[in-house]
Amino acid sequence: GKSSINPLLQGLDTMWNGAAQTSITQVLDCTHTYSIEIMSVDPLVLYINDFLKMSEIDYLVEKYYRSSQSAHVPPSDPVSKCLHDRMKSLLGNIQHIDVESLQLVSYSADEQFRYHFDWFHMMANETGLPHNPHRQYNRLGSIFAYLGDDCTGGETYFPDVMGVSSIADEGKFSRTDDPSGKGLLVKPKKGNALFWNNMQSNGTGDRRLLHAGLPVHSGVKIGLNMFSFYYPDTPIIGGDIAAMEKTSDESH
Numbered sequence: 565g566k567s568s569i570n571p572l573l574q575g576l577d578t579m580w581n582g583a584a585q586t587s588i589t590q591v592l593d594c595t596h597t598y599s600i601e602i603m604s605v606d607p608l609v610l611y612i613n614d615f616l617k618m619s620e621i622d623y624l625v626e627k628y629y630r631s632s633q634s635a636h637v638p639p640s641d642p643v644s645k646c647l648h649d650r651m652k653s654l655l656g657n658i659q660h661i662d663v664e665s666l667q668l669v670s671y672s673a674d675e676q677f678r679y680h681f682d683w684f685h686m687m688a689n690e691t692g693l694p695h696n697p698h699r700q701y702n703r704l705g706s707i708f709a710y711l712g713d714d715c716t717g718g719e720t721y722f723p724d725v726m727g728v729s730s731i732a733d734e735g736k737f738s739r740t741d742d743p744s745g746k747g748l749l750v751k752p753k754k755g756n757a758l759f760w761n762n763m764q765s766n767g768t769g770d771r772r773l774l775h776a777g778l779p780v781h782s783g784v785k786i787g788l789n790m791f792s793f794y795y796p797d798t799p800i801i802g803g804d805i806a807a808m809e810k811t812s813d814e815s816h
């Protein structure tokens with residue numbers, strides 16, 4: 565974490581050790597640059613290089629990682645706020661009113677997350693958000709980030725999304741052996757992330773985004789889930805940005 569070129573960040577490593585707990589907001593700089601590779605246009609799947617800074621990962625893992633269960637990061641956490649804002653900024657003209665509390669997940673050998681959709685079949689209505697407690701919602705954007713890649717196996721697998729070509733980076737992707745070419749296999753790589761869009765333009769969930777966390781063979785994989793809310797009372801694209809900003813201001 566100390567390799568950051570931004571000297572403002574160098575204090576981040578020590579903050580949770582009690583050395584400078586009160587100064588977290590002074591040393592935290594949320595600005596960050598990442599790069600994107602488009603994996604699939606329809607459905608939209610993006611590969612994001614360096615979505616998290618190493619200092620943010622060290623901080624989240626040290627503070628919230630639990631070996632046996634998943635852990636939620638309180639939205640008041642300053643790094644959580646940075647990541648919420650980073651996801652909202654990525655969403656741009658797509659509805660980005662709220663983001664669920666971040667969830668850390670970890671897998672040891674033989675652990676996996678079986679096939680599922682991130683979106684709900686039945687619209688949910690208990691948001692858990694103090695400023696918006698009862699509002700129909702689903703999950704619009706998903707980001708799954710890798711915080712720990714000290715493992716073998718554990719790819720994130722989308723059986724219905726086209727896989728990568730033979731020139732793809734083997735550090736980031738595995739190749740499917742399905743003759744149809746379908747099957748996107750993304751290897752855990754610390755700091756990098758996947759984004760995908762769960763909602764079709766008619767507001768229903770996209771079944772092509774079925775996915776799984778394949779079994780980890782050895783070591784430990786640590787991941788981070790981020791989900792943006794979809795409120796069906798507001799357009800997915802090009803909605804009332806002023807209203808969205810008003811709602812999200814109230815959450816601060």
Ligand SMILES: O=C(O)CCC(=O)C(=O)O
Pocket residue numbers: 669677682708718719720721775776777778787789
């Ligand atoms: O572990 C993975 O690679 C995917 C995890 C996932 O899809 C989830 O937590 O919803």
Ligand SMILES: [Fe+2]
Pocket residue numbers: 680681682775
């Ligand atoms: Fe998932």
